Amino acid sequence: MDAQLQKTTQNLTTAADMRVTTQMLMQPSANWEGYLTPAPLSIAIMGELVFISSTTDFSINKNPPKKGFKYIKYPDSFRASLMQICNSGWHAFNLAHKNMDQIRIHTFTVPDYMKAVVKILFQGNDEIVETLLPNQLENIRSISDECVKLAESVEKKYEYVIKIIQELLEACINANHVYGEELENVRMKLEENKLKEQTSKELNERSKKAMEAMSKELEETQEQYKKAMDSIPSGWETIGMDLVEGMTSVLKVFSSGAAFCKGLIKNPFGSEINLLDKGEDVDMIAEMKICS
Template sequence: MAAAGGPFQAITKATVSPAEEDSVRKEAELLLKPDAKWEELFMPAPASVAILGELACLCARQKADVSIKENCPEDGFKYIKHPESFRACLHQMCDRTGEALNQLYVKMDGSRLHSMFVSRKMNQITQGFFQNAQAGRDQLQSGRQNIQNKAEKCTESAQAMRDVVSEVISLAQEMLLACQEAEHGCEQDLTDVQQKLRKAKEMEQSVRKAMEDAQLKQKLTEGNIKQALSKIEKALTISFASCCDISSGVSDKTEWIKEQISKVESRGEALRGSQAEEHRSFENTIKLMKEQTELLCELKASEMSERDLETTKEMLIERRVALAKAEEQWEKMLQLSCMISNLIQFCFTWDIEECLASAEGIQQATHAFNASNVAWMLYMITKIFTQVYTDHLLDLLHSSGKILTLEPSDPDFSSEHAKIDRGCAEAQKAISSLVLEMKEEFKRNLTAGQETIETMKAAQHP
């Protein structure tokens, strides 16, 4: 569990050692002061639901789903049911959040009734001490078992709350860890694709250069062929004209023709060599073009993979950040349940025991009054939570769950999204108002009780 900050650091621990009891008592006294920031205890509930709602909106707008089963534990996930789909995991998280908040409501409502009973009973006993020390002590002795039973039920409820909240935290943490592992796997795949992409680009550039060289060579070969053909054609033309020249002697003419034929054969041999070279160059060009086409296809596929992986990585980061925020809010709710448990166990019980152990009436009345205050504060805390749940959290949960079933093009999508934003703000505003109202009531009760104690002191020591 994350460490609690502020004046409630020790009191929000799940267990408190005997050496820490005095510290817990003092911090409980701070919490009982009317200026304590009680609203900080309740804000995480609507905030956690709103975060899930925003995450649901984000997933709906990004039509592509993402898997978080990368590097799955050998024995599988303990809480996640469908790691191949983050959207399915989010459904599970939203459902579990709704169930958990409903269970918290039931436990809080039971604690509200128990703490109200104990507070009223301890207030009656305080009045009894004011009228007669022995009468007050007798009332406390006779009602002690019933009070203790109520306190134990509150403690059991607080423990059940801690268990419920811890389960949601465990699911959120497992999803968070799965997102981190998937993100790391995505980063490695992205690195591999980018390396493959660089190599493919280098090879494509090499093939492109080879093609340019081959095409240049082919042009030169074509030029040589044309030149050779031109020379052969010219030689044949001259030879034919010489054959028709009757002024030349037959012998001379024959020798000259043989010489021309020899030249033409030599040029023909060069022509055939150029043609063979042209054929080889053509085949090489075809081979290079095929290789270039394959490389271009590989480049295209790698670029698409790179874009897909970058998109997946961004999606995983967004989901991881949102889950971390939701997990943080649930950690704060765990602090609330631990605080309730410790208040009952270490503050409320102390005052009752010390009340019985004290011999002097004013001290007994003071301890009884303190026990009443603790119980009344628990009553107010649980009442605020149950009221916020019924008035605001239920609607928030409904909108967050409904978002997961809608397409962004659906007209209800925008209205449900707006309800999430508005619902969270309204819940936080209601919390502030309720806390202020309860503080005023607590302050009036505190003042009245203190005045009673002072009156009792004045009566005993005129």
């Protein structure tokens, strides 16, 4: 009965039908170029990150999480965080390369096991099938389990990289908010300093104009002072002026005495009579000496 069933199955299912069926089953997972395309793009992005990390550095540890960062090792340095992502990505790609090579080696033996299974199934002997088929299927199962473990280890590695990137993005957005407030304060201070600078410049210009006016007034005052000093007579001139003034006084005295003597000469007796009338003692000899 089993032999007839196998024969009937073989007649119904040809090799071409099996290839078509396998192609239909593997079609959803056959877009390998779509899975491999992001790899070069990721490597290029990692190179850009390395370039950026070599030029700019700042802290992303502004308002950190309450429990701290889980994946970022160096929150005080954005450059170090980028290098951490690059190194983690390199380890993930390296592990994926090794595991893919191991998967390739493991899956390379699967076609042989499948051929052996087909041969066993077409033997037509139930005892042979029961004896040999489980071992072949176990080999295929162990290979598939090992490939799954290798793929999961690669997935975990890439997941770790993704979590680092996500945490770094959150930290950068949070730090950008804090830095934005600080930047706004700095901008306001810059505007304030600019206004102060403009006011100071205006005051300096006013002070300069005032200094120029004061300098001009000082020069005029000095010129007036110089003219006044030039108009003051010197020491010899002062002595000459005093001498002239003394001579003038002496001349006045002599002119007064001469006038008096002249009066006596004209009317000597009249003056005597007048003096006697006044009851005063007149020394005639003294008057004569004065007139002399």
